[in-house]
Amino acid sequence: MELLLVSVLNGLLYGMLLFMLASGLTLIFSIMGVLNFAHASLYMLGAYFAYEISRRVGFWVALVIAPLLCGLLGALIETYGLRKAHRHGHVAELLFTFGLAFIVEKLVLMVWGPTAVPYRVPPELDFTLFSVYGTHVSAYRGFILLISAAMFAAIWLLLTRTRMGFVIQASLSHPDMVASLGHNVPRVFTTVFAGGAALAGLAGVIGGNYLVTEPAMAFSMGPIVFVVVVFGGLGSLAGCFIASLIMGFVQTFAVVLDISPADLLARLGVAVTPATPLAEVLRVPLPRIGPFLPFLLMVFMLLVRPRGLLGTRDT
Amino acid sequence: MSGATIRRRGGARRTWWGSWAWFSALGLAVLLPWIIFDWRHGRHDGFAVALLTQTAIMSVFALSYNMLSGQSGLLSFGHAVFLGLPAYVTIHVMNAIAAGHLWIPEELLPLVGGISGLLFAALFGYPTTRQRATAFAMITFGIGELVTAAATMFQGFFGGEGGVTADRALNTSLLGLSYEPAIEVYYLALAWTVIAVVLMRLLARTPLGRMAEACRDNHERVRFLGYDPHGIRFCQFALSGFFAGIAGALYAMTYEIVTYDAVGATLSGNALFMTFIGGVGVFWGPIVGAVLVVIMQSWVGLVSNAWQIYVGVLFIAMVMYAPGGLAGLIVLHGPVWQEGRIQALLLSYARVALPGLLAVLGFVALVELGSSVMLGEHEKGAVRLFGGALDPASPWLWGGGAALLLIGGSIARRQGRALAARWALIAEGTSAG
Amino acid sequence: MFRCMLAVILVAFGAAARAEDSIRIGLTDPMSGAFAQTGQQNSQQAQYLLDSINSKGGALGRTFELVTYDNKLQPSEALIALQSMVDHNIPFVWSNAGSNVAAALIDGVEKHNARDPDHRVLYFTAGSTAPELTNEKCSFWFFRFVPTTEQFAEMLVRALPPEVKKVYLLNPDYLYGQAMQRDSTKFLAQYRPDVQAAGNELIPVGKVKDFSSYIAKIKASGAQALITGNFGPDLSLLIKAGTEAGLDVSYYTVWAGTGGTPTAIGPAGNSRVFALQAFNDNMADEQGDAALKDLVTRFRATHDYDFDAGSWRAMFELLQAAIQKAGSTDPAKVAQVLEGMTSRDMLGHEWAMRAEDHQVLMPYYVSVFTKDVKYDSEHTGLGWKVIKTYEGKDLALPTTCKMKRPAT
16 A cells, blocks of 8 residues: 555656656647657756756756757757758658757767766755655655646647647648748747757756766657657647656556566466476566566557557557 | 659660679679788788678668668668577577587578568568558667567577677588688678679569559558558568568678677667668668768777767768768769769869868867867877877867868858759759750 | 878878787777777776886886777677787787677687687686676686676675665666576575565666656565665666665665766765775775875876776786796787786785686675765765775685686
């Protein structure tokens, strides 16, 4: 019971952290149709910018400035890179962001070195908020929860309740119409990409010190974020939100549930001995493959329902 | 696309020229180990032979990747799976041969890899190829992750961290060779590369190859014509696995060890880089890419620790400015060359190339300075750069590099526009004629 | 541009030609990519130590020269690097990072020496710790100057204080971690039958971002100590999540002392985190002589990272003595002399190269991460303090090696 409660809490927190990263990616995809491989790179840059700013001016300044820097960078990438690649089609766009992610990782390696930088949780938030059965929950985790919930609400309202949101959504489905109404469609795209980049940057600021800020963070975080976005349905913010929570819970509970296929077979009366074919595979308990379950889920989802959980069109 | 149209217009003369190029490339590949010979010690240069073998393997691998990305329009992010798994199968078969459980002529081992590649690709490919575009890309990505995870977790088949080793001296050669010297393996790899290249070339011209291209361009219409796009994609995927499997078997025979790195993301990424830098639209493009990437990671790697940045920048430049890759650029010049109007472009090229070179020089200087500072090489004294020892702390160097990059870059950019205008003029003349 | 490149290449070849009279050691480690710093710091520390050995005369009146080759941490690239070293007639091949690389090189060297007996090479490692390398895969041409993970497990288990009655095991899910788990369990039964293993966990390498669920499980198990073979972010994230959740355990780790991890753990790890080490900057100050103190102070003055490879000095001295005694750099002769050789390191402990499997028996230390030290690690304000010393002979474990020696 105690473990269950703590695990629900952990799953929720991890899911919300994933959502922070995934929301920007979903936003960009839903408007521009671009699966941005460099998204996690912007997350990483957000963390490194925040590290540099917070050791000079302070965390709270970094919380504002670093995402803005990432947004600016996103605008530059869209204007001078993505738009050019777009002329050669969607594959070129995808490859462009893939190459960009590769280069950003190498550049970060060159500038900040390959080992972790001491980017730490600000002292103002470095205390225990409350305890559940003796497990402390730090104020910073509460802060993460707060920010990500606010983020979800803000994006949702922006897209569905504001004029800007309508223009953005219409630019996707009827770009010519929007253009003839006097809106600058390329600028809408730039804004959206910059917005998505800023969200990634914000996730970096917040996730960088909660986790570890090092050059491999983009490469290790990128795949799982992709999985969340694709599983939830490309372009669906609600789907992305649900998928984030599902993945958070799946990974958390996989750790806690110590069962293997062999155990299940034993319950059915089939004993797995070393001589059984695939015995090595069958004896793997759930915690060992927990982090790979999202990939399995994604592959399965795409095979039966290529548009994902709540997606509106095929991937 | 543009490559195909040009080829068709070229007619007989181009075919002759094309085969001449193929044969001279093959001749060069055969002779190179003897051109780069270590006369002082009277033996082959092992490093050169190793690189040549690697190039041959990677050429097959990149071409097999292009059967998906170029011909079928399927972007795979897990192609190494179909090199790595057959490589594991091959190395187990080699051990079985050595133990006397099996008898297979050594020369036919690549076929073992090919067939197992075909089977693996058929197994994974049947569900995967139901999808296309992004869903296909993401599924291959997921499969790549899962197989890599399995390769580290399970030791029965994958051998754990140390991988699976074998001895390639099996004594089952039909030609009486021992395959102990690396040079013999190189020629075997080269022979199989030729076989694979010829087969892939022929395949591209069969109805299947043509239908794959049609599927890539407009799969709806293919369906209306009564073909099954899934079936076509599936066949292409399985056959691509066959050729990747040949590369995998050659990998196992060359290195005599297969570790989880053979199924990993680095190799999958390399396939993508090689293919798109070389060019997806032209059949021989991926070979050019394979040669270039191997050279960059090994030879440039000897003098620079930042070779990956160069590969990445080259890749991005290609995607943005030359989506046809290097081969696409070369093919583009075919008609202009034939019309004898290439001279008209030379001056424009020189105008772009000179400032362009300066910009590249500036960029290289900045990257090398940056990497030496990061890695702390300066503690040993100075940066080795352009044949001299330089002090990376000097602001002049940084400023000079940045200035070269900016000034050279902006001039090259302006001249590039002039070149594009001139090119358009000439191209108009040629295609009209 | 091309002329410049050509010049670089010519300079490189010139250097290779000139250096035929020095004793060359070819070091292959990752010099580019994500692990570049490992390779670069390895080569810089080795160069620093070799300089000091060369200043005292080298071996056979010749100096040692270090030549580096990038292997990108890929076995296939390491084999190409080996080819390159053979081309340049380098007799001594050395690598550290990655047991996958080491396994490929052992196999490659064994085959090369059999196929080309005129250009044989000797291979040694100071970083690859998989037990199989000096057991099933052992080779006459391969020497290991670092303990095995099996010995690591033993050291961690024996370092557990008597009041600990419940431990939790958490290791990376591949051959190395699985072996750590198996061996820790074995040694717990052997040395500490009073200790109960409260939990046993394998985690995929580099995939877990949020360790709080593991922490919850560890907490629920009531463990007082955690034995882990995790490294890199997997270790930092684990310890960070644990300290944040207020988990009251001591972390007995193999790798917490390696580059970047002290930075990532930070002050929260004070007096809680233990690591296995062959050397740290504070040892010289606590127990070393003037020469060693000087070596460490000079290193700290000229380098921006910890001098964690200080123990390689003893390895180079063994190699130096073996070459001197063999009277030649012929790998076969040196290998024969090196078998069973012993020496004392700068702290006065014995190093012995066991003849039956070519596994070194060297001193090793358990250190705690604490504020109470002279030299801190990575500017964190905390450094490593030795709490337990193992002599090499105390760590001798049986081997399954069946060494095939060449007929001479």
